[in-house]
Amino acid sequence: MASRLVSRHKRTRDMERVGKRARSDVDMISSLPDCLIHVIMSFLTAQEAVQTCVLSKRWEKLWTTLPFLDFDMSKFDCDPDGNDRINGKFERFLDFVSMTLLNRETSDMHKFHVSFSGKMRRSSKHAMFVRSWIGYTLKQNPQVFKFDPDVQGNVVKRLLPVGVFTCASLVDVSISRTFPPVGNIKVINLPALKRLYLRFIHLDQAFVEMIFCGCPVLEILHLKDCCGRYSTINSQSLKYLTVETCVPNLKDIEIELYNTPNLLSFCYTDGYSDENVVDDLSKMLLKMPSLACASININRRIGWSADSKNSILIGLSTVQNLALSGYMIKDLLAYELPNCLEFSNLKDLSVECLCLSCHFNLLASFLNHCPNLEKLFLRHIGFRCEHGEEVHVNQESLKIAPFKGGRLKTVDVQFYRDDKSVLLVLKCLQDITENSGARIIMTSLGNYPYRRGNRFNSRWAGKGSKLYFNDYINNCPYF
DSSP states (O other): OHHHHHHHHHHHHHHHHHHHHHHHHSOTTTTSOHHHHHHHHTTSOHHHHHHGGGSOGGGTTGGGGOSEEEEEGGGOOOOTTSOOOHHHHHHHHHHHHHHHHHTSOSOOOSEEEEEEEEOOOTTSSHHHHHHHHHHHHHTTOOSEEEEEEEEOSGGGGGSSOGGGGGOTTOSEEEEESOOOOGGGOOOOOOTTOOEEEEESOEEEHHHHHHHHHHOTTOOEEEEESOEEEOOOOOOSSOOEEEEESOSSOGGGOOOOOTTOTTOOEEEEEOSSOOTTHHHHHHHHHHTOTTOOEEEEEOOSOOOOOTTOOOOHHHHTTTOSEEEEESTHHHHHHHHHGGGOOOOTTOOEEEEESOOHHHHHHHHHHHHTTOTTOOEEEEEOTTOOSSTTOOOOOOGGGGOOOOOOOSOOOEEEEEEOTTOTTHHHHHHHHHHHTTTTTOEEEEEEOOSOTTSOSOOSOOTTOOTTOEEEHHHHHHHOTTO
């Protein structure tokens, strides 16, 4: 009886081993339906997706119906030996895109992204090829369209056909560096467009008005490195607005937001700031009553006028998430804190590029205007007041009152290892957060990128390491 049980157990174990071996030999991915395999292939570039045709007969034609096409010349590999010249690579990339689209089966396309750089002559056939790509794509009902050519010469104006602005299926459009003359665009009709990203584009008031008239459900508008003159942004559907390093200044962009009741987020990064940026920015913020999230980054030095009645902080007093960075932070807090309103809704605050060893009292005063703050993020806490100037601790700035808010949970500090002021700043942070019992987490960013050597020896804090405050005190040899 016992021998029968042993032999039966052996047979069962052998069958299990055979079953496992058989299952390991089965290609489970190839058994998936085409729609799921296409999702997996969407993480590949177009070149990698085409190369999957050699895996098996099941994969031979899958790429021809792929609805996600990502043509990125920077990731294009046309010479395994790495000896191909840039111009040769450009020519082969254009041929590859043309042949891929030519052999593709007619089916709806979800995403089309093309990015390339090279030299195009005015009389070359390159522009004709590019326009044919886009013309074919627009007929396949695309939802996401991203076009980023980096070419020189007037030919760049002839790369993008005006049909892009009348494609009813587009939901997300990103256009960089190339644009048809604004006068050639007679109408914009994008009824499904929700996100628009424009970079290195010349804009005028007529074109901006056509955007909002022809895009009734537009929610996200991102303008980066754009130039031109436009005075109004009027939209019932706009929720997220980003103006990043654009020319001209805010004095030429008088944004009227009375008819944008749904605007929730505003991000501004200055391009060429001047003395009027404070007044202009404060006027804009006052016209955003529903604003919940704001990011203000002004890196160029500007002056605050003592006679100015406008205040950036007053316009930001209703937000729930706030990020402040750049050279303007010290002046902003110094001039506007005396008349600052209470940030009763603020829960998440990020402050970057403020030298806390010199101006910690400004941060502490601002925190006392934020009674419901839950998370504080600090970066570049030893930021220099001038380029190349060493930080000198201001003892008067360290005489601060404890933070009154009792809801602060986390203080996240990112610092450089050679920052001599970090110990003193962290002592002050512990003092002002004593009532709230907040946890202080520190992340080392490595050595300061603009300083040679490692003057602050903190061998325990490698790049990206995180420690709590007590661990920092126990492990630092200088405390």
